Amino acid sequence: MAFNYNQQQNPQYNTYKPNNLEFYQYSGQQQNQQYAANSFVNPGLSGPMTNTFNPTSATTVGDLTGSIGDTQLSHGILAAFSTSGYPGEAPLLEELGINFQHIKMKTLAVLNFRSKNLVNNPEILGDSDLAGPILFGVMLGAFLLLNGKFHFSYIYGVDLIGIISLHQLFKLMANSEVENIDIIKTGSVIGYCLLPLVILSGINVVINLNNFLGYILTGLFIFWCTFSSSYFFMVAFKLSNVRILIAYPLAILYSIFALFIIF
């Protein structure tokens, strides 16, 4: 589209060349780059932009025309529909930071109470990744939807407020030798330990839990969630003797989620 515009405008500008436009001569790469930024509506005023306008000369002007220039992308209609990009580009999952091995290991650690894998590899615990928690949140919402309750925004809101306030609380309660705890790490741990509640909402689809037996089962699941998440926080924050104090706010947060599930 820019090509046609240029070719149309060119005949007019060729005849009309006022004297003060001599100032815009091609005199250096920087000026030309800046000129190329707003250049496509001013054809014919500097050297490379006159009658000989074609794609290859556009690539010599500046970096902006990389998308039009065809130096690195592959050609052809098959390549346009495929997923190959620039050479030397990292694969998509690695760029996004989603590591399936870590997600699986952390999920298994929550399910099995056996977190020896995690303690031995501290970089897995420190791998602050929110993909698992977001997945669990969406699964929780999906199971609730199967129950007829459309509470996605409430789950997200309660989760967010809970993570922010719990992070502030734990930062206040931590002693000063511990290094700075990130809010993303807190959010990650809390989100992974939401998994038993997702299982509970899955059970709620088939069996109605709004009776006394259901309350007991819910209590057990909440206890499971807080047990695993308080263990993770104890390891991460290196606090001692405050396990019940950490577990109590976590239990409250998971109880609010359980309220959504049951009632």
Place this chain on the structure above:
Amino acid sequence: YAQQNVSNYIPKEDIKKYFQINNSYVFKKLMLLLFPFRNKQWARLPMTTSENKQVYSSPIEDINAPDLYIPLMGFITFILIRSIVIGVEGEFDPQILSLLFSKDIAIYILDVVILWFGFFVFNVQDYKYFDILSYTGYKFVPISVLVLIKEILGGRFIFYLSFIYLLISYGFFLIRSMRSIV
């Protein structure tokens, strides 16, 4: 300009020392709130440092020190227990959570303002802002216990009895604790 005026209103004390707690402190403090009559010593212990200023110990060492963990947890527990009660009756809606939250925050702030105004009237100089927050926040513990008793035990006589008892014990606790301030 805005910086100076805003920082006039932000409290300057270190809030972290109100959260230096452990399990046994919380347990003993809760017992103290519900049954304060056996306790003999209510004065706060000063910290054994060589400074000139009067600095009190942290809650780990001293059971009479105020903290902010119990009020915060009591507040949220109060909202949660009421939501559970409403849910068992069958009318739970997630918006109730935010309604209860804003109502309780308003009552809490009102209580703090009344107490602060009382300090101002009686010309008490030497109090800390977070101490007031802490002492007024302890009321959520007896209130939560009361809601639980009303829900689980259910009779009117038991409810009134426990109400009067918790009122007396909480009043006793507050008077004895704040004697050093007023």
